[in-house]
Amino acid sequence: MHKTEECEAVSPIKTPNETVNYSTVEATGNQLKNAPSADNHRSFMNFSSALKKTSQKYMNKGFFKVTVPYVLPVLTAVAVIWILLFSITSDRLYAASINGQIVGYVEEESVMDRAISQLETTMSEILHETYTFEYQVSYISARATGDKLILTEDTVYQALVPYAADQVAACYSLYVNGNYIASHSSKDVFFEIIQKITSGIKANTKYCSAVTIKDEIKIAAGLIAPSGLSSAEQVETMLRGSNGNSPLTYRVEQTITHSQVLTCNTKYTEDPRRYIGDDVVVYEGKDGEQMVTAKVVSVNGVEIERVILDSVVTVPAVNKEVIQGTKVLPEMLKASGKLDSDAYFIFPTYHYFISSGYGYRYLAASKSAFHRGVDIPGDGNYCGEYTVKSSVVGTVMEAQLREGDKEHTIVIEGADGIKTCYDKMKTIQVKVGDKVTEKTVLGKRQTPIIAAASGTVIFAEYNADYGKEVLIDHGNGLVTCYAHLSVISVEVGQTVTQGEEIGKMGCTGVVTGLHVHFEVRVNDVQVNPVPYLYDCH
The missing domain is CATH 2.70.70.10 (Glucose Permease (Domain IIA))
Structure with a gap:
């Protein structure tokens, strides 16, 4: 309900709990626009009094006895009009009151009306039902003075919010990548829960070096219906998600060390006496093993990156040896x-x-x-043994009888890092660490x-x-x-x-x-x- 009352004397009250006090108010200060001063007003009154005395003095004289009765009413009317103009041209304000308590001063009643409309719209959205501002609003006319703070629509709106506070709750709302998650009375709860989750992931992940969140997280202050507030437990459940559907994206870095198969290379020796396609595997070769230290990056449990930081060979790989035929196959055999x-x-x-x-x-x-x-x-010789010489320059890495084998194996690593294997050796004449050339005798082998x-x-x-x-x-x-x-x-x-x-x-x-x-x-x-x-x- 709106009503307007006129009052010359009011004092500024800026909080809903202040009561109205009345006193004489005059227009002064920067907010006045062409308003006459109090001194000018007193001068005008003195001027009117002097004019009246002068008129009485000259009334006794002939001319004035005739003219004054006619001129004096005109001058009086002019003075009245001047006073009215003074009142109209002076800046006017309205002291806006709610239930009799002044909340501030506005230049127009519509400023308060628009603020109330804005509050009703906002509260309706928060409560999800129609909200009506039911407090009595009134306006008292007042002159502008320097000690009055004129409210804008926004500041009026802020002054109105406490009157609706019993129906809403102040809150902090959490948004992840722009999506609303939950609201709580304390913003610290969100940080504590996120820290709890990331610390748990780090503690339960082997060799974890860091856990970070890749999402854009925003926390905004606002209002909400009390029923819309979530407890700390509910917020944690929402952030953890279910079945891997957490709204957060966790980036986990691990530094792990693991064994890795070192695949053997294949060494081909061309034989012009064998036909193309008639390859013979002299030695199957054996894969080795190496210990690898790697940085592994995963997002929500899915590996997206693996960078090898270091590797140490624990078991050298032994090359596979193949004799490869290079002789062109006759047409007769191709057809067959x-x-x-x-x-x-x-x-x-x-x-x-x-x-x-x-x-x-x-x-x-x-x-x-x-x-x-x-x-x-x-x-x-008579037993089929023949001398085997090294075909490469390098260092003997292995010279032993392997488990399960009846014959010795020699592995030589060349300067280029490629390993060459000589297996099925009946006897060996070198040991690990020996430097060999292409003419070094390695031992004896029997023709298979x-x-x-x-x-x-x-x-x-x-x-x-x-x-x-x-x-x-x-x-x-x-x-x-x-x-x-x-x-x-x-x-x-x-x-x-x-x-x-x-x-x-x-x-x-x-x-x-x-x-x-x-x-x-x-x-x-x-x-x-x-x-x-x-x-x-």
Whole structure:
């Protein structure tokens, strides 16, 4: 309810609890606009009094007795008009009161009205229902003086807020990336909970060095309906989220040390005597191990970055050695597709020279005999041992009998960091730390005998003139024979693959020197092996 009252004398009261006091108020100060001073007003009154006395003096004279009765009313009317203009042109204010208590001074009643409307709109939004300002508002007219503080619409609004305070609560609201999360009476609660969560993550994460929050966090002061305030426990639940749906984005840094497989390299040695695609793995190689120290960065449990800070090799990787054929495959073999299966046989050793072929041959004392296979010689002594020299310049990193192996292994690291492995060494003549060149003797190795094709071992023992012999059944009536071995490495019933080692070259049985006697049998009949060896084409 609005009402306006006129009053010449009011004093400024700036808080809702002050009462109205009345006293004489005159217009002075910077806020006055063309208002006459009190001295001017007294001068005017003195002037009127003097004018009246002068008129009485001259009334006794003839002219004035006639004119004064007519002129005096006119002068009086002019004075009255002048006084009214003085009152109108003086700056006027309104003392705005709520329930009889002055809250301040405004230049227009509409200033208070707009502030009340703004408060009603804001409170309706906060309470989610229509709010009406029900206090009695009145206005008292007053003249402007220097001690009166004129309120603007915004300052009036701030003065009105306490009257609605019983229906709202002051609060601090938390926003994450612009999204409202919760409100609480203390802003410190938000910081304490966030600190609690980040400290918990750091304590429960191994090797954690830092936990930071990547989000934009804002805390704003405001008002809210009391029912809209959240407890500290509720705020913590909202910030932690459920099922990984926290509104916060946690960036976790860890410095961890872990073992990592050190993958071995492959060293290829070209062999112009073998066909392209007929690669032979001399040594499978072995992966090593290294201890790696890394900085790992994850966001909400998902790793996004890993930077290696340091690594120490604990077990060196040993290179895989492969003999790679470079000989162009004849068109006949390309058409047969033998390279895609075990339908052909490879040489049973790495030597591709046949010293004695299939068929009749002359032996000692001009005797001839039918040779039912082919002889392939090797290097070395009577036991098939031959000297192995280093092919690189470097340092011996390993020279030992590895667990589970029956032969020694030598690993040499070159100046470029590449490691070269010499396995299956019968004896070794170097030790760890030795410097070697390309002519350094490493030890002795026995020439390996390998399966010409995949199959099953059906015989593996000493056999009279054949000495130590191995027979492999390849199916379809095909059987291969490997005789005069010094060592047999397989057992009957064992399945072997093409190129797999089955023994060592030797001089057992009836022989005239180091070699392997190789036969191909078709349905138990020895045939010429050469057509079956694509290396011979």
